[in-house]
Amino acid sequence: MTVRSTRQLLNALAAACAVAAVGVVIWALQPAAVAEPSPLKLRTINESSRHEQQTNVTASELLAAASMPLRHPLVDSKPQPKTRPQEPQTPVARIVTPQFKLVATVIEAGRNVAIISDARGRTDLKGVGEKLQLLPSGASVHEIQPNQVTIEFQGRRIPLQLAGRPRGGYVPPRGAVNNAHGERPEAPAFIRDR
Numbered sequence: 001m002t003v004r005s006t007r008q009l010l011n012a013l014a015a016a017c018a019v020a021a022v023g024v025v026i027w028a029l030q031p032a033a034v035a036e037p038s039p040l041k042l043r044t045i046n047e048s049s050r051h052e053q054q055t056n057v058t059a060s061e062l063l064a065a066a067s068m069p070l071r072h073p074l075v076d077s078k079p080q081p082k083t084r085p086q087e088p089q090t091p092v093a094r095i096v097t098p099q100f101k102l103v104a105t106v107i108e109a110g111r112n113v114a115i116i117s118d119a120r121g122r123t124d125l126k127g128v129g130e131k132l133q134l135l136p137s138g139a140s141v142h143e144i145q146p147n148q149v150t151i152e153f154q155g156r157r158i159p160l161q162l163a164g165r166p167r168g169g170y171v172p173p174r175g176a177v178n179n180a181h182g183e184r185p186e187a188p189a190f191i192r193d194r
Contacts, residue, residue, distance in 0.1 A: 096136050102149050102160040112144040116151075116160065 099119035106113040117123040118134035126132055132139045132151070139153040147162045 096154065098134075098136050098139055098151070098153055098158065100132075100134065100139070100151060100158075100160055102162050105144055105146055105149060105162065107144070107146050114141055114144050114149040116141075116149065 101117045103115040103117050103123060105115070111127055113125055113127050115123055115125050116132060116134065120135065122134055124132050124134050126141045128141050128144055130141055132141070136153075139151050141149060142152040142157055143150040149160045151158045151160060
């Protein structure tokens with residue numbers, strides 16, 4: 001088959017499709033012939049006389065009967081109270097207050113360290129700027145003083161006090177008495193050198 005014969009065949013097919021399309025459009029635009037529906041014959045049985053009776057029903061009457069709301073409650077339902085549509089509520093961020101407890105502080109010349117416990121009893125030893133590995137997570141140590149540590153949690157600074165008496169300096173053991181000269185006992189050497 002040559003190029004010329006192929007082109008002629010394609011042109012002929014295109015013309016046949018165009019003619020078919022025009023025919024379909026003309027057929028679609030013609031008015032449809034609507035025939036009057038023939039009445040339906042319904043058989044009913046009269047219970048009292050036990051004989052059959054035929055009734056003619058048109059299609060429109062049958063459609064009207066079919067469109068009746070047959071599945072609704074037989075009693076009137078209670079009227080629903082009218083409620084105002086609720087405005088969408090913006091979610092409120094839940095503020096969590098951590099249950100941390102300051103157990104001890106270690107104050108040294110080069111580095112201060114705090115021992116902190118959580119509500120579960122787990123403890124963590126951290127310095128300033130370090131994140132706690134306790135629950136709720138996200139807390140970090142902001143400042144360490146001898147009797148107080150400040151924790152930063154969710155943008156808030158929370159002070160933690162050391163429970164019990166202040167432990168700064170040397171406190172002689174209970175029952176220690178003054179020596180023969182009326183002086184209190186001296187602190188051990190490892191505490192005096194600080």
